[in-house]
Amino acid sequence: MAQTVVPGSSLGDNRPTYIYKMVLLGSTSVGKSSLAYRYVKNDFKESLPTVGCSFFTQTIQLETATIKLEIWDTAGQEKYHSVCHLYYRGAHAALLVYDLTNKETFNRAKQWLMELEKEFLPDEIVIALVGNKTDLADEREVAAEDGEEFARSRSLLFMETSAKSNHQVNDIFMAVAGRGTSFGSVLIFVLDVTRFGTKGRIPLVLEGARGAGRDAVEPGRAGGRPPPSIPCSVGLEQQLGTPDRAHPEQCCIASHDALQRGGTAGTANPIWPKGCPVQGAAWSQGLTTALRQRGGQGDKASLVAAC
Numbered sequence: 001m002a003q004t005v006v007p008g009s010s011l012g013d014n015r016p017t018y019i020y021k022m023v024l025l026g027s028t029s030v031g032k033s034s035l036a037y038r039y040v041k042n043d044f045k046e047s048l049p050t051v052g053c054s055f056f057t058q059t060i061q062l063e064t065a066t067i068k069l070e071i072w073d074t075a076g077q078e079k080y081h082s083v084c085h086l087y088y089r090g091a092h093a094a095l096l097v098y099d100l101t102n103k104e105t106f107n108r109a110k111q112w113l114m115e116l117e118k119e120f121l122p123d124e125i126v127i128a129l130v131g132n133k134t135d136l137a138d139e140r141e142v143a144a145e146d147g148e149e150f151a152r153s154r155s156l157l158f159m160e161t162s163a164k165s166n167h168q169v170n171d172i173f174m175a176v177a178g179r180g181t182s183f184g185s186v187l188i189f190v191l192d193v194t195r196f197g198t199k200g201r202i203p204l205v206l207e208g209a210r211g212a213g214r215d216a217v218e219p220g221r222a223g224g225r226p227p228p229s230i231p232c233s234v235g236l237e238q239q240l241g242t243p244d245r246a247h248p249e250q251c252c253i254a255s256h257d258a259l260q261r262g263g264t265a266g267t268a269n270p271i272w273p274k275g276c277p278v279q280g281a282a283w284s285q286g287l288t289t290a291l292r293q294r295g296g297q298g299d300k301a302s303l304v305a306a307c
């Protein structure tokens with residue numbers, strides 16, 4: 001399993017930071033944002049359809065290392081499909097979510113899988129098939145056995161969840177993180193109920209970090225993904241009220257998305273979530289940094305080439 005490791009950034013803190021990118025894919029309204037919200041906030045609320053992609057991070061401080069879980073919640077609406085591959089690029093794990101009350105979304109999840117299989121080698125990414133909305137048992141259109149059987153035939157993790165009733169939400173995130181440890185023996189996550197309790201949001205602890213993954217990089221080294229460094233806040237981060245430091249790569253991708261659809265890469269980007277506190281200068285700065293890290297300039301041609 002590929003993780004990125006960077007040296008600790010705080011003064012006197014030499015612990016490495018491992019970055020683990022997890023992407024949520026699936027049709028619109030299957031509950032991707034709700035699952036992420038439940039996992040991060042342990043709550044459920046109505047949310048608007050995702051625009052482009054929401055991104056947030058969850059940091060886990062451990063004795064020997066820091067784990068930074070990057071969760072990329074993609075938009076399921078078809079109009080965003082053409083740019084989705086930009087979001088799952090470099091992912092270590094993917095949750096393929098369908099709505100078990102809507103068979104069409106199950107079929108769509110199978111198509112997502114085919115796309116992932118074109119992009120990744122089998123041992124490059126952990127994939128889980130997730131049937132969401134178990135609380136709507138009376139409306140079920142996809143039998144649990146069908147989901148399970150398909151997952152088994154393709155060696156995927158499988159779980160049915162309900163973001164609404166909080167059924168197996170922690171479990172699926174944990175299972176995916178746990179599976180990630182079986183590749184390359186880089187990280188071992190174990191449940192630490194003594195520290196977090198069984199209802200802890202991220203009951204994970206690193207038991208042993210035995211060196212860097214094969215794509216481990218040092219900051220600034222060519223070929224590696226840059227560490228998050230630009231103040232920015234988008235999508236779910238914003239909804240959660242927990243502004244974070246956005247990934248320059250996301251600023252780049254969002255801008256590329258806008259350009260593809262005839263928008264501009266400037267601060268007036270029509271797709272940028274309304275009310276985003278960093279709609280202006282901070283986002284531009286993030287974009288500029290992303291471009292520089294890719295060796296480009298801040299013009300449209302460089303942006304498209306870089307992304």
Ligand SMILES: Nc1nc2c(ncn2[C@@H]2O[C@H](COP(=O)(O)OP(=O)(O)OP(=O)(O)O)[C@@H](O)[C@H]2O)c(=O)[nH]1
Pocket residue numbers: 026027028029030031032033034035045046047048049050051074075076077132133134135136161162163164165
């Ligand atoms: N009953 C029930 N409703 C759910 C559940 N999860 C999500 N929903 C509802 O399904 C609808 C869509 O949820 P979202 O989380 O926005 O779906 P999404 O997959 O992120 O949608 P896009 O952003 O368009 O891709 C909302 O009305 C949610 O309240 C669930 O587990 N049970």
